[in-house]
Amino acid sequence: MISVKNITKTFKNFEALKNLSIEVVEGEIYGLLGSNGAGKSTTINILLGFLDPDIGEAFINGINANSETHKARKNIGYIPENVNLYPYLTGIENLDYFCKLAGKNYNLEKLKEILIECGLDLIDLDKKVNTYSKGMRQKVGIAIALAKEASVYLLDEPASGLDPLASTELSSILKKLSNGGATILMASHDIFRVRETCNRIGILKNGVLVKEMDTASVTTKELESIYIEYMKD
Amino acid sequence: MVNIIINEWKILLRNRAIMYITTVFVLSLIAIVWIGIFQNNNQKDIQLSAQKHIRNQWDNLKPMNPHRAAHYGSYVFKPVSVLNSLDDGISGITGNVLKLEGHIQNEIVYSEASQSISISKFGKLKSSLVLQYVIPLFLIFLAFSSISSEKQTGRLKLLIFQGISLFKLIFSKSISIWLYGVFLLFITITIQALFSTIDSETIQRLIFIFISYSCYYFIISCLTTYFSSAFKNNTSALSSILAIWILWTIFLPKIWGNAVEKIYPLPSRQNFKSIMKEDRAKGIDGHNPSDQRREQLKNKYLVEYNVDSLKQLPINFDGIVMQADEEYGNLVWDKHFGNNYSIFQKQKRLYQISGLLNPFSSLQNLSMGFCGNDMIHHLDFLKKAEEYRRYLVKSLNDKHAFGGSKTGNWKWSADNTFFRSVEKFEYKTPTIGDQIGHYVIDIFFLLFWVMITTLLIRLYINKNILL
Numbered sequence: 001m002i003s004v005k006n007i008t009k010t011f012k013n014f015e016a017l018k019n020l021s022i023e024v025v026e027g028e029i030y031g032l033l034g035s036n037g038a039g040k041s042t043t044i045n046i047l048l049g050f051l052d053p054d055i056g057e058a059f060i061n062g063i064n065a066n067s068e069t070h071k072a073r074k075n076i077g078y079i080p081e082n083v084n085l086y087p088y089l090t091g092i093e094n095l096d097y098f099c100k101l102a103g104k105n106y107n108l109e110k111l112k113e114i115l116i117e118c119g120l121d122l123i124d125l126d127k128k129v130n131t132y133s134k135g136m137r138q139k140v141g142i143a144i145a146l147a148k149e150a151s152v153y154l155l156d157e158p159a160s161g162l163d164p165l166a167s168t169e170l171s172s173i174l175k176k177l178s179n180g181g182a183t184i185l186m187a188s189h190d191i192f193r194v195r196e197t198c199n200r201i202g203i204l205k206n207g208v209l210v211k212e213m214d215t216a217s218v219t220t221k222e223l224e225s226i227y228i229e230y231m232k233d
Numbered sequence: 234m235v236n237i238i239i240n241e242w243k244i245l246l247r248n249r250a251i252m253y254i255t256t257v258f259v260l261s262l263i264a265i266v267w268i269g270i271f272q273n274n275n276q277k278d279i280q281l282s283a284q285k286h287i288r289n290q291w292d293n294l295k296p297m298n299p300h301r302a303a304h305y306g307s308y309v310f311k312p313v314s315v316l317n318s319l320d321d322g323i324s325g326i327t328g329n330v331l332k333l334e335g336h337i338q339n340e341i342v343y344s345e346a347s348q349s350i351s352i353s354k355f356g357k358l359k360s361s362l363v364l365q366y367v368i369p370l371f372l373i374f375l376a377f378s379s380i381s382s383e384k385q386t387g388r389l390k391l392l393i394f395q396g397i398s399l400f401k402l403i404f405s406k407s408i409s410i411w412l413y414g415v416f417l418l419f420i421t422i423t424i425q426a427l428f429s430t431i432d433s434e435t436i437q438r439l440i441f442i443f444i445s446y447s448c449y450y451f452i453i454s455c456l457t458t459y460f461s462s463a464f465k466n467n468t469s470a471l472s473s474i475l476a477i478w479i480l481w482t483i484f485l486p487k488i489w490g491n492a493v494e495k496i497y498p499l500p501s502r503q504n505f506k507s508i509m510k511e512d513r514a515k516g517i518d519g520h521n522p523s524d525q526r527r528e529q530l531k532n533k534y535l536v537e538y539n540v541d542s543l544k545q546l547p548i549n550f551d552g553i554v555m556q557a558d559e560e561y562g563n564l565v566w567d568k569h570f571g572n573n574y575s576i577f578q579k580q581k582r583l584y585q586i587s588g589l590l591n592p593f594s595s596l597q598n599l600s601m602g603f604c605g606n607d608m609i610h611h612l613d614f615l616k617k618a619e620e621y622r623r624y625l626v627k628s629l630n631d632k633h634a635f636g637g638s639k640t641g642n643w644k645w646s647a648d649n650t651f652f653r654s655v656e657k658f659e660y661k662t663p664t665i666g667d668q669i670g671h672y673v674i675d676i677f678f679l680l681f682w683v684m685i686t687t688l689l690i691r692l693y694i695n696k697n698i699l700l
Binding site for chain 1: 236237240243244247248386387388390391392394395396397398
């Protein structure tokens with residue numbers, strides 16, 4: 001479960017988040033929509049424990065993400081906008097290395113299985129990552145998060161730069177995870193992808209959560225209109 | 234930590250540019266050490282044959298007056314250290330041949346620099362040059378982007394997110410870069426050990442050299458990774474660490490060295506000689522002329538042998554006078570050279586203090602010292618050579634005085650058996666166990682910097698660098 005309680009965060013004179021509160025329950029995919037500078041990444045960074053809020057608290061499965069960072073992180077799988085891997089290592093070596101850092105010692109078969117599950121072709125597993133497309137790297141990034149066997153997933157613009165097929169694959173992986181009980185928070189600009197993937201959507205504007213809705217209650221067209229309406233002034 | 238180190242090495246080994254550079258480094262180091270050993274052995278052979286020749290000449294002296302033999306004198310050679318090929322320290326400029334004769338303490342001459350052609354006067358290519366300048370510089374180039382590039386690509390967040398602490402990650406990266414330096418160092422030391430004739434003393438010295446350089450590489454690796462993590466981009470990290478490297482290797486040694494010379498100045502060569510001459514002429518306390526001393530000595534011997542004139546003495550008083558004069562000269566020398574020696578010691582100690590700001594100077598001191606080519610080893614040789622000169626001259630004067638001749642008989646000759654009986658000069662370089670006390674300050678500062686750089690990463694790296 002993800003819980004953001006009345007968080008305010010200021011950078012010098014800029015108020016990035018103003019009394020933000022979000023709750024994402026087990027098995028739910030929450031899409032955080034907003035333009036650049038709306039506070040999406042700041043929210044993710046607070047949940048990741050990279051930033052401390054000025055006021056308020058953030059919890060991952062009931063663990064304070066800022067005072068018990070290390071403990072909280074054990075529950076999180078994180079997929080950034082750009083998954084930059086080690087270019088001289090193969091996809092499988094990258095996954096193996098990141099898994100080992102997380103204390104997971106998988107055998108080769110298991111590593112292959114995870115990568116294939118994330119949509120990577122068998123033929124690409126032993127290729128060096130410097131030959132990979134952005135989509136392929138993103139898939140390895142998802143594999144790294146999956147291999148951690150986390151219960152909470154934080155995704156910062158995960159579909160940015162991905163082709164439609166890769167984006168659809170990402171959506172289905174996330175849905176599969178949520179069906180398995182995972183809690184997912186996804187920050188994005190992509191209205192269509194958020195509508196396709198998430199159960200609930202929040203629109204963030206200038207650090208304030210201006211609108212929250214269930215995806216089932218809106219069509220993509222309606223969501224687009226609502227979003228544009230809020231972004232206007 | 235082990236996983237990070239293995240991963241870093243895997244990446245390093247797959248980087249072709251680094252592999253090419255490493256190959257060049259390894260081949261260069263092997264060549265430099267091997268050529269150094271070859272030159273060393275050559276120099277040693279030449280020295281041995283010259284020494285043999287000199288001793289041969291002495292052993293085959295025709296019967297002659299011992300005082301003439303004292304003027305004929307002998308030559309001693311400062312032995313070439315086995316580890317000269319690693320670091321020749323000050324040996325290239327101090328000279329290595331010393332003429333020993335009566336009445337006078339000559340200066341050591343024939344330094345390598347004085348005999349070189351102009352281009353090689355700037356110093357030979359020794360492994361110390363590569364080990365002290367080139368490898369640390371390469372470690373800097375390897376480490377300066379180790380964390381900043383992880384930051385710039387966003388990979389650092391991903392790594393930290395796997396549960397590893399920032400300290401562990403940065404420290405492991407420092408260690409993996411440090412190991413690269415240690416690898417090159419190990420090759421150098423191994424080649425040195427394999428291709429030269431070494432004994433347990435040399436092995437001990439090599440171990441100390443290995444530890445000293447390892448510590449310095451650790452300092453460089455940790456400091457560079459610290460800068461790499463503390464700065465936002467690669468350029469800032471690289472320029473900052475390069476500025477420190479230049480300060481350590483170029484400016485601080487010169488600035489501190491000049492300051493040390495100003496604080497504890499040595500008398501100029503001219504001044505030293507003229508004061509010595511003055512003291513020798515006037516007497517050690519400045520008001521005891523030599524003729525008075527001769528008169529006192531004469532009276533002492535006349536009373537001792539119960540005779541009225543020098544001609545009645547059963548011994549040759551000229552030999553007694555010459556030895557007394559020699560001993561007086563020795564006192565003058567001890568006073569002035571002792572003064573210089575104490576200034577050298579003070580200079581060295583003050584220079585060693587610079588290790589507080591500059592671990593490079595501690596490394597240089599240790600490298601020269603452990604290779605047996607620093608001022609401490611040089612002064613030890615001069616001291617032993619002077620002791621031998623005193624033994625040689627005393628043997629000749631005693632022969633002149635008590636060998637059977639009478640006062641004034643300058644034509645009396647000692648036979649060849651006597652000259653052969655005079656022991657030859659055999660110099661043994663002091664063991665590092667005996668000398669280690671001189672290097673405690675340098676060792677302390679090097680370890681101090683190891684601790685400081687580790688603490689720097691431990692205490693001053695926080696999660697702010699991740700953003």
